[in-house]
Amino acid sequence: MYDWAMCLGIPGQIADISDEHYAIADVGGAKRKINTDLLLGQPLESGSWVLIHVGFALAIIDEEEAKQTLSLLSEMQDVYRQELEALSLSKAHQADQQGSSS
Amino acid sequence: MKYADEYRDAAKALALSEKIKEVCIPGKKYKIMEICGGHTHAIYKYGITKYLPEQIELVHGPGCPVCVIPLGRVDDAISISQEDVIFTCFGDMMRVPGNKRSLGDAKAQGADVRIVYSPLDALHIAKTESDREVVFFGIGFETTAPATAIALKQAKELKLSNFSIFCNHVTIIPPLVSILEKEDTEIDAFIGPGHVAAVVGCQIFEEVANNYSKPVVVSGFEPLDILQSVYMIIKQFHDGICKVENQYSRVVPYYGNKVAIETINETMEVRPYFEWRGLGTIKNSGLKIRSEYGDFDAENKFYIPGIKISEPRACQCGQVLQGKIKPNECKVFGKACTPEKPIGTCMVSSEGACAAYYNYGRFAFAAK
Numbered sequence: 001m002y003d004w005a006m007c008l009g010i011p012g013q014i015a016d017i018s019d020e021h022y023a024i025a026d027v028g029g030a031k032r033k034i035n036t037d038l039l040l041g042q043p044l045e046s047g048s049w050v051l052i053h054v055g056f057a058l059a060i061i062d063e064e065e066a067k068q069t070l071s072l073l074s075e076m077q078d079v080y081r082q083e084l085e086a087l088s089l090s091k092a093h094q095a096d097q098q099g100s101s102s
Numbered sequence: 103m104k105y106a107d108e109y110r111d112a113a114k115a116l117a118l119s120e121k122i123k124e125v126c127i128p129g130k131k132y133k134i135m136e137i138c139g140g141h142t143h144a145i146y147k148y149g150i151t152k153y154l155p156e157q158i159e160l161v162h163g164p165g166c167p168v169c170v171i172p173l174g175r176v177d178d179a180i181s182i183s184q185e186d187v188i189f190t191c192f193g194d195m196m197r198v199p200g201n202k203r204s205l206g207d208a209k210a211q212g213a214d215v216r217i218v219y220s221p222l223d224a225l226h227i228a229k230t231e232s233d234r235e236v237v238f239f240g241i242g243f244e245t246t247a248p249a250t251a252i253a254l255k256q257a258k259e260l261k262l263s264n265f266s267i268f269c270n271h272v273t274i275i276p277p278l279v280s281i282l283e284k285e286d287t288e289i290d291a292f293i294g295p296g297h298v299a300a301v302v303g304c305q306i307f308e309e310v311a312n313n314y315s316k317p318v319v320v321s322g323f324e325p326l327d328i329l330q331s332v333y334m335i336i337k338q339f340h341d342g343i344c345k346v347e348n349q350y351s352r353v354v355p356y357y358g359n360k361v362a363i364e365t366i367n368e369t370m371e372v373r374p375y376f377e378w379r380g381l382g383t384i385k386n387s388g389l390k391i392r393s394e395y396g397d398f399d400a401e402n403k404f405y406i407p408g409i410k411i412s413e414p415r416a417c418q419c420g421q422v423l424q425g426k427i428k429p430n431e432c433k434v435f436g437k438a439c440t441p442e443k444p445i446g447t448c449m450v451s452s453e454g455a456c457a458a459y460y461n462y463g464r465f466a467f468a469a470k
Contacts, residue, residue: 008297009297035222035249035252037252037361037365038252038359038362038365040361051297051300051353053245053246053249054192054219054220054221054249055220055223055249056220056248056249056252058245058248058297058300058301058359058362059300059353059354059359061352061353062352065352065353068324069323072144072323072324075147086193086217086219087219089219090218090219090220090223091223091226091227092219092220092222092223092225092226093219093220093222093223
């Protein structure tokens with residue numbers, strides 16, 4: 001049941017930029033490691049909001065958009081919860097995974 | 103109805119509803135296809151059709167990645183899972199029925215099939231279980247293709263020899279053209295998929311607007327976004343114009359994400375033909391892994407039966423995916439085919455039109 005959230009994406013807020021490929025983002029209250037390769041050349045910094053699809057930041061979004069999407073997702077409780085659970089179970093996207101090739 | 107109560111900002115919705123009515127041409131019927139399953143889901147969850155005049159009909163399109171995987175490709179995936187491999191896929195793919203069984207059934211019968219969140223999880227398994235062969239079932243439109251593309255690049259960089267991808271990525275324009283080329287098509291306009299456009303841009307829909315004279319409005323996923331997009335479409339008819347518009351410009355740049363497009367193009371190329379569930383074989387509609395990344399192509403590593411399998415006769419997913427019938431007009435909808443025991447893919451995926459109808463709409467439609 002991840003599809004709908006896969007389509008919608010989930011917003012996360014960048015907490016720390018790890019290296020040129022990864023950042024740690026706060027997603028639904030948990031810190032996750034997010035791939036940022038697709039945002040190469042865009043002004044990504046701590047505090048930026050991003051739209052995350054299957055562990056990849058797809059676009060930088062503004063805070064208002066992030067909050068709107070979060071509120072939409074919170075209404076889709078099951079889908080959102082399952083998406084967050086799936087992300088929390090993901091080994092590759094754990095915040096303590098080091099470096100771009102880990 | 104429960105979900106109608108959850109409608110956000112009803113006053114704004116009603117105001118938009120009035121604006122839409124004002125620009126409708128009297129007597130004209132409008133059939134608007136929402137391409138993305140995410141939109142379908144939102145339309146039913148929020149009961150958006152109730153805010154539209156009767157002359158506007160929303161029909162569902164082929165934009166649910168799980169729904170369009172043909173039976174034969176599911177069987178190919180199951181065939182790979184029977185080798186000595188760890189076969190990884192997104193959660194929904196476990197339940198998609200093949201000819202005789204699903205990947206979930208194969209797992210129950212002993213195959214090592216694992217759900218992953220991201221292709222990077224599959225890559226992670228390949229690194230930590232380096233004595234095992236790991237395969238990832240890559241599916242989806244241009245929103246998930248960049249993730250697969252980056253996994254391919256990382257696998258090459260890491261010189262992994264035990265990782266490959268069974269690539270089933272598809273592209274958004276060819277199925278729309280295929281629907282428009284059919285003689286009996288009645289689609290007047292499209293609500294464009296917001297996040298596919300975030301990758302490929304809005305300009306790729308210009309082919310649909312320019313060559314087929316069908317307006318396209320790329321839309322966000324909020325209920326008000328969808329109503330606003332419907333208004334923009336109807337306004338185009340009112341003003342006698344036809345073009346691509348971007349309702350979702352707060353997220354979607356008109357020309358998309360250049361890095362994502364380049365990453366896809368670097369690792370994948372267009373297949374001459376690809377089979378779609380319910381739509382048949384469509385030219386230039388699927389992506390395959392480029393030969394430069396051939397070491398990571400499961401189609402080079404494993405025997406792929408590649409058998410074309412006809413769809414179950416009772417299932418009308420094909421007509422649902424082309425907007426020809428509504429889910430509840432299918433003979434098996436809600437009876438033999440339910441989310442618990444799906445026959446067709448549109449009932450499997452939470453994003454599928456049939457599942458959305460079943461979960462939110464069926465009582466309302468029964469009452470009509």
